[in-house]
Amino acid sequence: MGLRFRKSIKLGKGVRMNISKNGVGLSGGIKGFKVGVGPKGVRTTASIPGTGISYVKENFLGKGKRSKEKPRIQVQSKSAYSAYLPQEVPKELQSDKYHLQGILGFIGIAFVFASFKNLIFMLIGILCIYGKGIWRKKTDFAAKSYRDAVNFYKMRKYDQCIHAIDKIFTHPKAQLDLYLAKAECLLELDEVNQAYEVYQEYFNQVDPAMLSPLDYWSPKANAIALAIEQEDFDFALRLIETLPEEKIQDIDFPLWKNFFKGLCFMGKKQYEISIEAFKNAIGRKRRMEEPYIDCHYYMGVAYARLGKTSLAQQRFQRVYGTNVNYKNIAAIIEAISSEKDINHLIEEI
Numbered sequence: 001m002g003l004r005f006r007k008s009i010k011l012g013k014g015v016r017m018n019i020s021k022n023g024v025g026l027s028g029g030i031k032g033f034k035v036g037v038g039p040k041g042v043r044t045t046a047s048i049p050g051t052g053i054s055y056v057k058e059n060f061l062g063k064g065k066r067s068k069e070k071p072r073i074q075v076q077s078k079s080a081y082s083a084y085l086p087q088e089v090p091k092e093l094q095s096d097k098y099h100l101q102g103i104l105g106f107i108g109i110a111f112v113f114a115s116f117k118n119l120i121f122m123l124i125g126i127l128c129i130y131g132k133g134i135w136r137k138k139t140d141f142a143a144k145s146y147r148d149a150v151n152f153y154k155m156r157k158y159d160q161c162i163h164a165i166d167k168i169f170t171h172p173k174a175q176l177d178l179y180l181a182k183a184e185c186l187l188e189l190d191e192v193n194q195a196y197e198v199y200q201e202y203f204n205q206v207d208p209a210m211l212s213p214l215d216y217w218s219p220k221a222n223a224i225a226l227a228i229e230q231e232d233f234d235f236a237l238r239l240i241e242t243l244p245e246e247k248i249q250d251i252d253f254p255l256w257k258n259f260f261k262g263l264c265f266m267g268k269k270q271y272e273i274s275i276e277a278f279k280n281a282i283g284r285k286r287r288m289e290e291p292y293i294d295c296h297y298y299m300g301v302a303y304a305r306l307g308k309t310s311l312a313q314q315r316f317q318r319v320y321g322t323n324v325n326y327k328n329i330a331a332i333i334e335a336i337s338s339e340k341d342i343n344h345l346i347e348e349i
Contacts, residue, residue, distance in 0.1 A: 082153055083215070084180035085165075092173035093142040104128055142171035149181070158185035176205055180219045187222065196230055199223035203235075208242040217251060224260050233264040240264065255281050259291045262298060271302035278302075288322040297327065301346045312342075 081087070108128025115122035145167040152161035165182045168174045179202035186195035203223060211220075220239055227236035243257040258281035265274035278295040285292065300315030313336050319326050320333045327347055335342045 082181045082184055084177040084184070084219075085150055085153055087150055089143045089146045090173075090175060092175070093146055093168065093171055094140065104131065142168050142174065149178075153181070153185070156188070158188050161185050176202060179205075183219065183222070192226060192229070196223070196226040196232075199226065200235065203239060208239055211242070213244045213248055213253065214251070221256065228260070228263050228267065231267055233267045236260065236264050254283075255291070257281075259295060262295065266298055266302060269305075271305050275299050275302045288318070293319055293322055293326060297329070300332075304342060304346050 105128070108125045108131075111121045111125030111128060113125075115125065145164045149161050149164035149168065152158070152164055162182055162185050165178050165185075168178060179198050183195045183198040183202070186192075186198060199219065199222065202219070208216075208220065220243065224236045224239050227233070227239070240257055240260045244253040245257070247253060258277045262274045262277035262281060265271070265277060278299045281295050282292055288296070296315045297319050300312045300319070303309070303312035303315065316329060316332050316336065320329045324330055328345055332342050332345050335345055
């Protein structure tokens with residue numbers, strides 16, 4: 001049996017020292033942004049509030065001067081329930097013949113009890129009960145599949161939940177929000193491309209502008225992030241335009257709206273527009289956690305692509321002053337100091 005040892009010591013507000021058999025590390029941060037430093041390297045996590053989606057960057061320290069970075073998107077489960085798969089079966093999926101089926105079953109039971117008078121009554125009763133079961137199975141399949149989907153989601157059996165949701169979609173009155181529950185399952189299974197196709201199917205059937213900003217922030221943010229990864233910038237921009245212009249509760253919609261816009265226009269190589277979007281995302285804030293640090297970096301990239309080297313240098317210096325391990329910023333700063341060309345070093349999205 002392997003033994004484990006781990007101790008966490010609080011050093012101050014939001015900062016802890018973590019001691020394990022692998023070594024000593026530090027961790028800390030604020031809501032939505034965490035940094036951990038340990039024997040293997042640096043792990044940075046920034047989350048989009050309310051979505052369950054987070055951007056994780058791990059810098060694994062190697063033998064060479066530069067670390068190996070593994071950026072990726074993670075979608076984290078927030079609960080055993082999906083907001084788009086309510087516990088109660090929607091009335092639209094229940095059979096409209098339910099009461100008639102109940103009456104047929106009652107008649108069958110009555111004939112069975114009366115069979116002591118005539119055995120033919122037993123046969124009639126059994127036929128009524130059997131017929132009621134066949135009838136209900138044919139008309140109530142969607143409700144059964146819905147209950148199965150809810151239970152599978154609770155048990156984190158996402159493959160089976162997807163299968164049950166697909167069965168529900170054979171019903172003419174199936175709710176479109178089930179697409180969002182299906183996409184969540186696919187993300188949990190790391191089926192990113194399939195999840196993105198499901199999001200596309202959903203948002204092509206509804207008007208995203210008519211959806212509640214808070215209730216549908218999570219699927220919109222996920223769909224936008226995936227669209228940018230897939231380089232489907234036009235689809236991403238269509239969703240971005242439906243985000244609010246003001247902060248609502250804890251979600252800074254103007255920040256994320258402009259940040260996502262900047263990424264899209266970077267991908268489309270429209271650098272002047274992307275710079276304006278990143279500037280609007282930052283505003284007057286001097287914070288340098290993600291996504292603010294990303295805004296400065298990509299502004300530097302955009303300025304460099306436009307040949308505005310001094311402006312690019314200013315942005316890269318701010319990033320370097322905050323995190324020397326961010327992307328390949330150290331190599332960029334070294335090249336700038338040596339008056340070398342940096343275009344082959346800068347990373348676009």
